Amino acid sequence: MRAFLQIVRLELVAIARSKAMVLLALASVAWMFILPRIALDDGTAEGAFQMNVRYSLGVVYTLVLVSFSAVAAGTLARDREAKRLQLTMVRPARHMFIALGRIAALTIAAALFLGVSCVALGLRYGRGRTCDHVARPVLESPEVEARRLFDENMRDYPDFRAKVAEIGERDIMKYLVQYVNETYQTISKDERAEWNFPPVGDPDARVSVRIRVTDTFGRLEKPKGVFRFEGREGVFDHVNKTLVRVSLSPAAAAESSAQKPGVLSFSNDGDANVTVYPRRDLVLLIEADGFWWNLFRAWLVMSAVAAVAVSAGVFLGASLGRGVAGFCMMAMLAASVASPAALDEYPDPMAATKADRISLRLTGISAFLTSPLDRHAPVAALEAGECVEWREVSGALASGFFVYPVLFSLLAGLVMRRKLD
Amino acid sequence: MRRWRAIVKATILEMSSEPLALLLTLSSIAIIAFASVFHIHQFGGADSSRMARDAGFSVLLVIGIVYAVFCTVKVFRREIESGTAQMALAHPVSRAGFFVAKASGAFLAYAVFALTVFGVTVTTVVGAKAGGIVARRTGDIAFIWGPALAIDAAVAVLPLVLAAVADRFFRCRFTTAATWLSLAISLLGAAASIALAVAFGFGDGMIGVPLWLAPAAVMLLFPAAVFVAASAAFSVRVKEGVATALAGALFIVALPAFGNYYLSSALSKGATIPWSRVFAAGLAAVPFVASFGLLGIHLFNQRDIS
């Protein structure tokens, strides 16, 4: 344990005495204060908040991930190239602890960098702001619905069977899941629609509905109506933007009180039909806690993601030269962002050629391998006022502070000596 | 001149044996090949070669500058830190001459990279055009990228295979062999695709020889030369990380000016780029290269080499 702590301390001292890292720390803090003064927003308080979160904390988070990944990839490689590593390796400390110590120190430093930026953001926006739990409609899972569609098509259409034979069931299912997610529902004039949500129960909880309103061609509609949920109601009128938040307040009307728990209804009182994508664009927002708490949870998640990046970097540095390890780390970060985007934006999986399918499969593998770096989006949640849930935090902490560091340091310990031959 | 040639040669050989330089070259080829695959259905046959050209030029500009900075900082810092600069300067070589020769070597190492990527871009553009014509005639969209992808894959993989064979049986250094083979195969691929385009043309000379890409590609050498000179000046004074960071800061500052050099969008609008404009752009880069060069020589003359 003492040896481990010494290694942690050594790395922290190295960071504290590195001019580049001190400059980076100062630049990040300065950026947090300079950005709100130079940025031009849309004139609304909410717009300014969203932009500041995205471009202040968001930029610092990216900067921390990139710079600490590079430092992590260099730390063991540099010591090995300077022959200092062998002096540590002949001491009575397990080789995996040499890697784990470095991971721990770099994670602590990254968490400190992020923590300072979070505090700066909290001081600016922490007062009076809250965040919301996000609840989605309880619907059949898209995969189950896609499977049903698949079975129906297989039974009824020979052409479909031929397509499956050519492209493969896996890609067709992906397409069907995408199709199901994009399924919309049209609510006609004077019609009432209902969706099931997890019941909230607490009558004092502040609840809102967030909905994106467009017609089938993506144009803004002019809908009018009333949302009702567990004795609350909210009027939906004078819509001038596509993403609308409707606050629900206690209702006296018998209709609202008589509703079943967890059921959200919408009565279309306007002159036009309303198009809703329930899986994609309809959510219930239930007020959770304050901005500071949300910031704290986001900080934990960001630190855990940084720990994953640092763990991978230290392992790569133990097994490759400094330059190649750094390059691989940067490529991994780029792939974690680009791979899911390429998969999402791929125009039509059904029309893909063989070359495309191979590329898509490779991109899918790359997205899967780099998903621990991209799975969480704490800055986006903060920006949208959505609660970073403790469930997500605990998952991120388990993987970032335990699974990946232990796994990568074990592997680093194994390869460390081979590189000395 | 002989001294200059010796230093330049050593620098190019040093960079061609650098694994990270080879990785950057291979990644660039992969980006050109993959960028096209993911946009196949959005652009179709007519626009597919535009995609290849855009990808090639973006890689030449962005990864090219990363490569130029990396090469330059590496060769200078390694000379200073490993003590080989002391050895060289103990011979009848002036510090200014040493600085200029090292910087020229770094620039020529970048030129090897640029030529490799340009060869791949030409091949992909021709291949995409040919594929597009075949696809329109046969109705099979798989043809759009088929030929280009096959050649790109060959340029990316063949040098590695041949270098492995050379390493195994002739004891050539793998990275060096792969770097030079990438250049050779890329240029051979470009020459072969142009020859095929001239020979067959797919009716009415529809493919055409993309020689009009050359001036736009030569334009990209100028910002790279500025970055080589700047990185050289930084790296004789400060350590590797700080020199790279300073070059990165310069990149951000110079970002708005890059539009003047990145002519892919002009090409897509049917503009032609006369060589006189290329010459003028080269002249515009001279003061920057000279200023950074003089700064570098001054800093190198001032510093202790120990």
Add this chain to the structure above:
Amino acid sequence: MNSAPDNVVELNSVAKTFRDFWMRPTVKAVDGLDLTVARGEVFGLLGPNGSGKSTTIKMILGLIKPGAGTVRLFGLPPDSIAARRRLGYLPELSYLHPFLTARETISYYAGLCGLDSRTSKERTSQLLEMTGLADAAGRAVGGFSKGMARRVALASALVGRPELLILDEPTSGLDPVSTNEVKTLVKTLVKGGMTILMTSHLLADAEDVCNRVCILNHGRKVAEGKIGEIGSSLQDFFLAKVGEGRDFTVAEFLR
């Protein structure tokens, strides 16, 4: 394998061949080496450049795995924590973290040896005094001269009170006064019960401090014996064993 308790280091038919990516042999660094270092002796591992001294040392340290044969350190595998706890190592060049001060460096290695903070502080101060670095204890070692850096490295090797100290070219690059200090230190440490295994190019130094030497050439042991039993000077003995075929005629070069 049972190891005699008095043997600190035991090598039995140890061989190491380095291979390239294709697993072709590139260098046969050590070839069937048998070696023992007894407790309390100063053992010199001598040989020309490329004779396999460094590879042997690295195998004893557990940094390189032997291709064949066995290496035992205190009767244990050399990469075991228990064996490394009793070991100190001074490499040929002082590979130090340039950003740490002399005190921090020694205290870092004390921590790696598992010493508690009080003991670590005491040992660090003692060693700084002993190596004459007390006045420079707060300076970053990156700015130290070669001799000072060597002393910091030596103090770091001694901080865990090792039973076996491995010194790789301990007097390399030192001035005559410092060389003499190192030799005196070695003799003092041996008197205190420490075992020392050292390599050196300077045969006079080895002759001054070693009880027993082993000469390696092309990875093989060509001679082994106690200093007193060699008969001639170590220099003559060494040249007789490894000097054949290494004529170098300056006149020929200048012609």
